[in-house]
Amino acid sequence: MMLSCKEVTKLCSEALDRNLSLRERLSLRMHLMMCSGCTNFEEQMRHLRTITRRYAAGDFDTDMSTPTTRPGEQNS
Amino acid sequence: MLSDPHMLADLRHDMLRFARLQLRDADLAEDAVQEAMASAFANAERFSGKATLKTWVFSILRNKIVDVLRRSDRAATFSTLLGADFTDDAVDALFQDNGRWQASSAPSAWSDPEEAATNKAFWRVFEACLDHLPESVARVFMMREMLGFETAEICNELAITSNNCHVILHRARVGLRGCLEKNWFAGAEER
Numbered sequence: 679m680m681l682s683c684k685e686v687t688k689l690c691s692e693a694l695d696r697n698l699s700l701r702e703r704l705s706l707r708m709h710l711m712m713c714s715g716c717t718n719f720e721e722q723m724r725h726l727r728t729i730t731r732r733y734a735a736g737d738f739d740t741d742m743s744t745p746t747t748r749p750g751e752q753n754s
Numbered sequence: 755m756l757s758d759p760h761m762l763a764d765l766r767h768d769m770l771r772f773a774r775l776q777l778r779d780a781d782l783a784e785d786a787v788q789e790a791m792a793s794a795f796a797n798a799e800r801f802s803g804k805a806t807l808k809t810w811v812f813s814i815l816r817n818k819i820v821d822v823l824r825r826s827d828r829a830a831t832f833s834t835l836l837g838a839d840f841t842d843d844a845v846d847a848l849f850q851d852n853g854r855w856q857a858s859s860a861p862s863a864w865s866d867p868e869e870a871a872t873n874k875a876f877w878r879v880f881e882a883c884l885d886h887l888p889e890s891v892a893r894v895f896m897m898r899e900m901l902g903f904e905t906a907e908i909c910n911e912l913a914i915t916s917n918n919c920h921v922i923l924h925r926a927r928v929g930l931r932g933c934l935e936k937n938w939f940a941g942a943e944e945r
Contacts (some may be wrong), residue, residue: 682849682852682854683849683853683854683855683860684845684849684853684854685853687924687928688920688924689924691920691924691927691928692920692924693922694923694927695898695905695919695920695923696905696920704911714852714860715855715860715861716855716861718860718861718862718863718864719861719931720839720864720866721864721924721937722861722864723927723931725864725867726927726931726934727873727899728867729867729870729871729880730899730900731900732871732901733772733877733880733901734772734811734812734896734899734901735809735812735813736768736769736772736806736808736809736811736812736814736815737806737808737809738768738871738877739874739877740764740767740768740874740877741880744849
């Protein structure tokens with residue numbers, strides 16, 4: 679079964695939320711071997727998860743001096 | 755940190771942005787931050803020093819946000835949101851009719867995502883990209899990736915099917931990925 683890039687992105691996303699079947703994993707690997715766009719996508723899904731968890735954990739520094747990010751003193 | 759007014763203001767500021775993204779309601783966000791701060795002060799002796807103070811206070815804040823979400827009538831609010839937000843157009847536009855990437859939207863390799871996370875300006879872009887997602891899509895994504903819900907719990911809480919949940923998460927990740935690439939990683943060479 680040949681997957682389209684769109685289907686591959688869906689599976690890459692679902693792989694973060696459920697166990698893929700053997701058949702799904704094989705079709706995914708087959709596609710990734712031939713497609714650099716989807717290979718980048720798959721890798722970036724993992725980066726996205728790491729980045730998001732880091733943010734939610736408060737494990738980041740922000741630049742308070744950036745004018746657009748500083749709300750009025752009254753509201754903050 | 756809890757006794758240094760400048761550090762405290764900075765911490766509060768980051769907490770507020772985080773809570774607003776999660777709740778998309780300034781008053782609810784303010785309340786959650788207030789409660790988390792109060793609880794941090796009240797339990798200051800429990801802070802072990804193993805975590806940084808910020809990550810400790812953020813863990814309290816995440817619990818407060820989950821409480822707020824559980825208190826509100828999420829399922830009802832969510833179905834209204836979903837009705838208003840939901841189309842697959844944003845994802846469909848990236849692909850040709852045969853399901854291949856459009857030439858302009860195929861993902862490029864990201865240079866050094868770990869370095870990005872240490873760059874203060876990156877987090878502003880990240881927040882803006884999250885805020886840019888439709889509310890229902892952002893809600894599901896944040897419950898999953900920030901508040902630690904399993905997809906089955908999300909389906910339950912929001913009264914949606916698991917297929918729906920997967921479709922929404924896919925949409926969120928595709929959207930965020932594209933936004934980060936466009937607004938951060940594609941310009942990384944120039945920084």
